[in-house]
Amino acid sequence: MSRPSSFASSPALDCELAALADGEYAARLGLRAARVAEGNVAVELPFAPSVMNRGGRMHGGALASVLLAAARVAGAASERAASDRTVRLLSANVAFLAAPRHGR
Secondary structure (H helix, E strand, O other): OEOOOOOOOOHHHHHHHHHHHHOHHHHHHOOEEEEEEOOEEEEEOOOOHHHEOOOOOEOHHHHHHHHHHHHHHHHHHOOOOOOOOOOOOOOOOOOOOOOOOOOO
């Protein structure tokens, strides 16, 4: 993961990044924070057989997990260094237009 040296961390961000790095669910999916900046995050999910559905496409639940992880890390990254608030995603609405077939 790349984080600019001038970017300040916070307890909330550290918690969210630890959940991605050490969490069992994130590890099972292969989720990883690829880039973190203030309010700007890239979370990667490798295309692998373990996240595919019966039709050979990436499972919608796996894609929703990427959305949730990215939203939580981006929310935590927008907090100031002194904040120790917990980040929660209250609502998400996703429209799947096409399923990825390969890549990250």
